[in-house]
Amino acid sequence: MALLDGIPCSSAVTSHRPWPRVVVDADGWQKAIDRLVANEIVLLGLWGDADVVHMALACPEGDAIAVISLECRGGTFPSVGARHAPARRLERAISDLFGLEAAGTPDDRPWLDHQRWDCAHPLGKGGRPKQAIPYRFLPSEGEGLHQVAVGPVHAGIIEPGHFRFAANGEFVVRLEGRLGYVHKGIEALMSGATLDGAARLACRTSGDSAVAYSYAFVSAVESALQIEVPARAVYLRALAAELERLGNHFGDIGAICNDASFALMHAQTGILRERCLRVAETCFGHRLMMDLILPGGLARDLAVDGHAAVTGLLAEIDRAFPRLIELYDKTASLQDRTVGTGVVKPAYARLFGAGGYVGRASGRPLDARRSPGYAPYRDLSFEVPTLQEGDVNARVWIRIREVEQSVQLIRQILAQLPAGAIRAALPSSGEPAEGLALVEAFRGDVLVWVRLDEDRRIARGHLRDASWFQWPLVEAAIEGNIIADFPLCNKSFNCSYSGHDL
Numbered sequence: 159m160a161l162l163d164g165i166p167c168s169s170a171v172t173s174h175r176p177w178p179r180v181v182v183d184a185d186g187w188q189k190a191i192d193r194l195v196a197n198e199i200v201l202l203g204l205w206g207d208a209d210v211v212h213m214a215l216a217c218p219e220g221d222a223i224a225v226i227s228l229e230c231r232g233g234t235f236p237s238v239g240a241r242h243a244p245a246r247r248l249e250r251a252i253s254d255l256f257g258l259e260a261a262g263t264p265d266d267r268p269w270l271d272h273q274r275w276d277c278a279h280p281l282g283k284g285g286r287p288k289q290a291i292p293y294r295f296l297p298s299e300g301e302g303l304h305q306v307a308v309g310p311v312h313a314g315i316i317e318p319g320h321f322r323f324a325a326n327g328e329f330v331v332r333l334e335g336r337l338g339y340v341h342k343g344i345e346a347l348m349s350g351a352t353l354d355g356a357a358r359l360a361c362r363t364s365g366d367s368a369v370a371y372s373y374a375f376v377s378a379v380e381s382a383l384q385i386e387v388p389a390r391a392v393y394l395r396a397l398a399a400e401l402e403r404l405g406n407h408f409g410d411i412g413a414i415c416n417d418a419s420f421a422l423m424h425a426q427t428g429i430l431r432e433r434c435l436r437v438a439e440t441c442f443g444h445r446l447m448m449d450l451i452l453p454g455g456l457a458r459d460l461a462v463d464g465h466a467a468v469t470g471l472l473a474e475i476d477r478a479f480p481r482l483i484e485l486y487d488k489t490a491s492l493q494d495r496t497v498g499t500g501v502v503k504p505a506y507a508r509l510f511g512a513g514g515y516v517g518r519a520s521g522r523p524l525d526a527r528r529s530p531g532y533a534p535y536r537d538l539s540f541e542v543p544t545l546q547e548g549d550v551n552a553r554v555w556i557r558i559r560e561v562e563q564s565v566q567l568i569r570q571i572l573a574q575l576p577a578g579a580i581r582a583a584l585p586s587s588g589e590p591a592e593g594l595a596l597v598e599a600f601r602g603d604v605l606v607w608v609r610l611d612e613d614r615r616i617a618r619g620h621l622r623d624a625s626w627f628q629w630p631l632v633e634a635a636i637e638g639n640i641i642a643d644f645p646l647c648n649k650s651f652n653c654s655y656s657g658h659d660l
Contacts, residue, residue: 161199161215161222165189171227174592175381179212179225187228187236190215194242200511201627202596203605204238204248205620206256208283211235212620214594214605216511220529225594225607230258237263244510244627255345256282267294270338270659281346298324298332306641310339317655321644328640333633341659348619353379353453353584356616360606361448363621364657369395369402370599371621371657372451374606377532379453382593382610388579391455392533397468397571398438398447399598400564404475405434406600407557407564410652414554415486417646418495426482433471440467455581465572472565483558496551500635500647503548510627514602515556516651520548526598538570548635550650587612599624601652623657 166189167180182190190213193199202214202223212227228235237260239246249260250269257279259266271278273290298305303324310318318339324332344363348356360375361368373395380387412427435445441464442450450457461467486492502512507520517524523544527535543559545552592609602624611617632651636644 161217161224162226164193165226167226171592173382173590174225174594175384177223177225177594179227179592179594182226182228184228184236186226187213190226191236191238191241194238197508201238201242201244202511203607203620203622204245204252205607205622206252206258206281207618208256208281209233209258211252211258212607213238214607218508220524220526221531223530223594223596233257234259234261236261239263239265244630247630248626255280258282270341272338280343293336295322295336296332296334300326300331302326303331308644310336319655323641323644325641328642330636330639330641330644333636333644335629335633337629337655338659340656342656344621344660345619348616351616353614353616356619357452358449360619360621361451363660364623364654365446366406367402367599367601367604367654367657368446368448369398369451370597370604371606372449373399374595374597374604375608375619375621376451376453377595377597378593378606378608379610380593381595382591382608383585383588383614385454385582385584387455387582389576390459390578391580393571393575394456394460394580395451396534396538397460397568397575398442398450400568400571401434401438401441401468402447403600404561404564405431405438407561408434410649411486411554411557413652414496414550414646414649415492417649418492420489420492423482423486423492426478430475430478433474437467437471440464452581454584455579459580468568468572472568475561475565479561486554486558493551495643495646496554496650497549499550499639499643500650501547501549502631502635504546506631506634507548510631512602512627512631513624514600514628515553515560516602516628516631518542518544519552519556521546526596526603530596532595532597534571534574537574538567540567550646553650584614586614588614590617601625601654602628621660623654625653625658628653629658
């Protein structure tokens with residue numbers, strides 16, 4: 159069945175690229191919800207736009223994508239979350255930012271708005287007066303239950319999030335998270351920005367994924383403008399993305415082991431992460447490679463000694479990482495903490511369209527580099543590791559296997575790296591255009607949608623982190639576990655706060 163089969167539309171937006179965007183009425187919107195409920199399609203994103211809502215959809219295999227749009231007459235639209243739970247937090251964010259209400263929603267609580275903004279619905283038309291509404295956590299009833307509140311301020315260097323546990327003794331009956339504390343107004347700041355200025359904002363959406371967000375943003379812009387990026391820039395973008403993936407996976411593997419009181423792994427993988435950051439600085443002038451990727455190509459070429467630095471890093475990984483894998487696999491006390499802890503059922507991963515190591519550890523074998531795919535990965539050979547267990551241990555092993563794949567990808571990139579220019583010229587004006595992109599960050603797929611005006615400024619931009627569909631699974635995974643396992647379980651997800659809160 160084709161992606162939009164059975165979803166009647168009134169018109170198509172011809173300036174939207176590379177995938178279609180169609181306008182639907184309430185009946186078409188409901189037909190799309192029917193297909194989501196039937197697991198025939200997957201929710202990729204849901205966002206507001208003045209008096210319109212947009213919903214990005216994909217086929218289960220991930221190789222076909224489309225956007226449907228609905229005019230919100232009277233400021234409302236039929237709730238997707240009423241029948242498809244992954245949409246609920248997205249609808250709450252739309253309400254906070256635009257004042258568009260999801261009719262029939264089971265959860266009308268605010269999400270990003272913590273009653274501290276200067277005005278209500280800052281991206282909407284007008285807006286209602288602000289009201290101080292106490293936040294209501296979901297109730298938990300039963301004999302012997304008590305609540306434990308954690309955060310939003312945490313020990314150590316960590317972003318803010320509040321977690322409310324309902325527990326019976328040590329066993330978690332329900333966990334509910336509250337986020338939004340690091341909302342920065344990225345999408346509002348993008349409005350009216352130049353392409354290079356908006357790229358800087360996208361880069362800073364989630365600092366650990368600076369390359370991935372830049373990559374996704376410029377890909378959306380380049381699709382909208384139909385820009386052909388020089389081949390050398392295409393390959394160097396992939397090199398930067400894989401260096402970022404390596405560094406984050408090393409950091410995560412060690413941090414998970416540290417939360418299981420195995421500091422030796424943390425120290426050793428920390429060394430490898432530091433090596434990745436130093437090589438990134440050598441290659442591109444910045445440890446996190448911020449502001450490297452710009453619309454049309456790159457801000458700077460690979461440094462003269464960059465090739466040798468990357469080759470040396472790969473040699474060090476080849477030498478050190480296999481021993482660390484063996485150490486992880488053969489430490490019984492560590493396995494006792496990670497195996498069987500924080501299980502995400504494969505059905506939940508499919509329902510929420512979970513990407514990255516969270517989805518792949520629970521049997522969902524999708525990787526945006528392959529499906530739908532983008533250059534240069536279509537010309538590179540790599541595997542997408544998948545497991546079924548869905549526990550902390552599985553999420554560690556997916557990271558381990560992805561490290562191995564990234565090493566092989568980097569070798570291919572270096573071997574095939576073409577010479578030539580690193581940036582194409584951009585048009586300074588033209589007809590309004592829209593673009594959509596999906597790029598694989600280390601924790602999963604990043605979606606970016608942009609609409610450009612005649613002066614090639616951002617009229618509207620939307621960014622969606624993989625964490626929007628992973629945070630609810632943290633709550634599901636911890637149920638039945640003990641409170642003391644929450645840090646371990648949470649770290650095995652390592653969802654983004656900043657990328658989620660925008």
